Amino acid sequence: MVKSGSYGLRALVAGVLITISQPLLYLIIRAGEKPAGDILALLTRSKTVEVLGATVLLLSAVVAINVLLGTALAAGLHYIEIPYPRILLVMTVLPLAIPSYVFTYTWKALVPSLDGIWAATFILVLTTMPYMILAVTISFQRIDSGLIEVSRSLGLTKPAVFFRVILPQVRRSISAGALLSGLYVLSDFGAVSLLNVETLTVSIQNLYKSSYDRSAASVIGLLLFLAAAIFVSMESFLKGREFESRGAEGFQQQIRRVKNLPLSVATTFMLATYAFLAVVIPFYVLISRFLQNPAAVAISDLTTAAISTITVAAMGAAIAFLLSLPLAFLMTQGASTFGSISEKIILMAHALPGVVVGLALVSFGSRLGVLYQSIFLLAFAYAVLFLAKSVASTSSALSLVSPQLKEVAATLGKSKSRVTMEVVFPIALPNLALGVLLVFLTAMKELPATLMLRPTGMDTLATEVWSFAAISRFNEAAPYALLLVLLAAIPTFILTIPRSAKNEASVKAKVN
Amino acid sequence: MGALVIGGVSWIGFGRDTSSDKVEELTIYSGRSEEFIAPFFARWEKESGIKLNIRYGDSAELAAQILEEGENSPADLFLSQDAGALGALSVAGLLSKLPDSAGDQIQSQYIGDNRTWVGVTGRARVFAYRPGAVAKLPTSVAELTSAQFKGRFGIAPSNSSFQAFVTALINEKGEKFAEKWLAGMKANDAKIYLKNSEIVEAIDKGEIDLGLVNHYYVWEVSEALGREINAEISFFSPGDIGNLINVSGVGILGSSKKESAAIELINFLTAKPSQIAFVEDTHEYSLLSGVKAPEGLPKLEDIGAPEVDLGDLEKVQRTQDLLTKVGLL
DSSP states (O other): OTTTTHHHHHHHHHHHHHHHTHHHHHHHHHHTTSOHHHHHHHHHSHHHHHHHHHHHHHHHHHHHHIIIIIHHHHHHHHHBOOSSHHHHHHHHHGGGGSOHHHHHHHHHHHOTTOOHHHHHHHHHHHHHHHHHHHHHHHHHHHSOHHHHHHHHHTTOOHHHIIIIIIHHHHHHHHHHHHHHHHHHHHHOOHHHHHTTOOOHHHHHHHHHHHHOOHHHHHHHHHHHHHHHHHHHHHHHHHHOSOOOOOTTTSOOOOOOOBOOHHHHHHHHHHHHHHHIIIIIHHHHHHHHHHHHSOOOOOHHHHHHHHHHHHHHHHHHHHHHHHHHHHHHHHHHTOOOHHHHHHHHHHHHHTTSOHHHHHHHHHHHHTTSGGGTTSHHHHHHHHHHHHHHHHHHHHHHHHHTSOHHHHHHHHHTTOOHHHHIIIIIHHHHHHHHHHHHHHHHHHHHHOOHHHHHHSOTTOOOHHHHHHHHHHTTOHHHHHHHHHHHHHHHHHHHHHHTSOOOSHHHHHHHHHHO | OHHHHHHHHHHHHOSSOGGGSOOOEEEEEEOSOHHHHHHHHHHHHHHHOOEEEEEEOOHHHHHHHHHHHGGGOOOSEEEESSHHHHHHHHHTTOBOOOOTTTTTTSOGGGBOGGGSEEEEEEEEEEEEEOTTTOSSOOSSGGGGGSGGGTTOEEEOTTSHHHHHHHHHHHHHHOHHHHHHHHHHHHHTTOEEOSSHHHHHHHHHHTSOSEEEEETTHHHHHHHHHTSOOSOEEEOOSTTOGGGOEEEEEEEEBTTOSOHHHHHHHHHHHHSHHHHHHHHHHHOOEESSTTSOOSTTSOOGGGSOOOOOOGGGGSOOHHHHHHHHHHTOO
16 A cells, blocks of 8 residues: 555655765775775875774764763663753753864864864763764653553663663664764764864874875765765664554653652752753853954854845755655665665765765865855755764654554555655654754754855854864854854754644644 | 056957956965965955955865865965965966066065965064063074073964975075974973963963064954063074065965966065065064164074075975974874
């Protein structure tokens, strides 16, 4: 029944894949300009091996810490009695809005000796922890609370419920969080370059900038893509079988938080420490830098930059959302090899750094006449860069809708499109919004592709921060960085609004 | 004035040759910071009546972007922080040969091979130090590997200005010599910073006593912090490679159809009024003979800069490999 439209959908998905494969295509073309012998020599030289080693080490360290700490923090936020849980949640998600270069600048201002791979691990954990916390928290919210009640009544202790009933169900979200934070590490340039860690992404940038050797840079770019491919396949291994009860079917209610003083104190302490390191410290440094030598803030420049930032980031999020729809729909029609391969390709492409996507679109885009260096091409670049975030949320949003519900609706004589509009969308809406907001947030702080593709003369908040920081005017960069974080705090706040089963219940009522 | 001339030509020419149509806009990719260069551009816009579309970025990244754009580049001019990025575009054949009339007063050693670019301002490598902290100032950059400076000085090996200097060192004295010196710096416990400005700040704070920087950073940091700082600069003995003079410079893209207007802009930047303004406003050296040096500094010709071909500074891969090999990167 659901198969009928899938050829069209597959064609659409293929179209999306081709569209976002531009950077990959670019890398292949450029790398191909080098003789095979040179490519081999480049790949096997000891420097490349060292860089690859550093990349893998950094990736593993950040992901391992995120998985352990992030899951613990999310569990604490959701299941333990803590003061002001909502504020603590916002504080732990807010770092999403802070670019890794701002983290690094501010931390280095406090601790000048910060340097090397462990420092980079520290900064990148601060930067990427929210991906983990968000993914896991949202999935905790979806767990059928009835199941927990039943387990408790069968005599399982609270810790046993957590480890044996709850954790296995959020495994998929943990691995999704691990994936997003790992891909972030692979594509990060800001933190690692400032901390003198040469990862593959730093190598790519160095090759472009130091010898203008685009072919060599592209060879390393392909190596990065390969590393991402391996990482993404490992993730699906870790994710294991589908084993997630669908909250949609179950009985959901406000869960009762565990009241246990030592546990509450420990949880609060951990959450507050993270918020302190990842929010308070950067804010404190930015504000104190500004106060040291307060510069006249040009309100009009600030406003213009803010409006440009919001406009282009919103356009990028909208395009990413549209591009993610065909695949998401395809995936609601049941597991297919085509679907899961498509999803993996999109995820792998997410590891490519801004400079690669930027230059690829410069290469293709400069032939497009007026479209080149227009906000449309920049928004498109954001969509290409961050599509994975949208795809992940969109597909999990649509997977929330149970097939039975759709079938019930269909047997009641509703057409497929009406089922989609009246049943699927309302239920999926909160998670769809999550995807759009994630892209929006990340696009707001994007720098390398923005510098290359923005319309000449247009400034975003991120480019303004960069341009003042480049001449050490941290006092003048501070207002732009602060505004960037504050503006991003708004969607972050919306992101953390607890998703209730309310709209779902109303949909069910309608169907029945 | 320039606009009048160009406008006049278009009336006489009638033709479809776009270079003689009245130019209303020029697009320039600027590797120089907006903060320092924007006032110059604004002055030229006013004088010429031509609007400038200015794209700010990092010099090397803008050069990489122009390499990708190739013939389709919207840019008419490229203004770079250093000679290296201009050299890369010149080697790729993307810069057009300038007529002798463009930047004709700039001293010839600051003009690129084949006249594909001209220097705009001079930036001298110096050492910065905290007054009173160093009993005997070094006379050569080679002395920094001696015991008396152990652990007391800073360098910025990942910074392009330091890498340009090392490239010149390799070109001048050979790779062996450069490697030995770099390894000596490492062994002498050189403190590593990301940027020239951080070195100057570290001197001011007393973390280190001296460091290798470009000459204008003491002024720039003092401006950024809004106060006097505890650092001064000095040159090595005349002829020492440590006194390298690099330039910011400008070239016209081969794909530009507005060459004559672009030449007018180059001539504006290299004419005496702008050159004096650079000295006063950004504390850089003028490349014209007869313009005074930045306040408190010797004249350009009295520095005793080594004779170096600036066009050869574009390939820094070998330099980076060497820095990596000795463990400074």
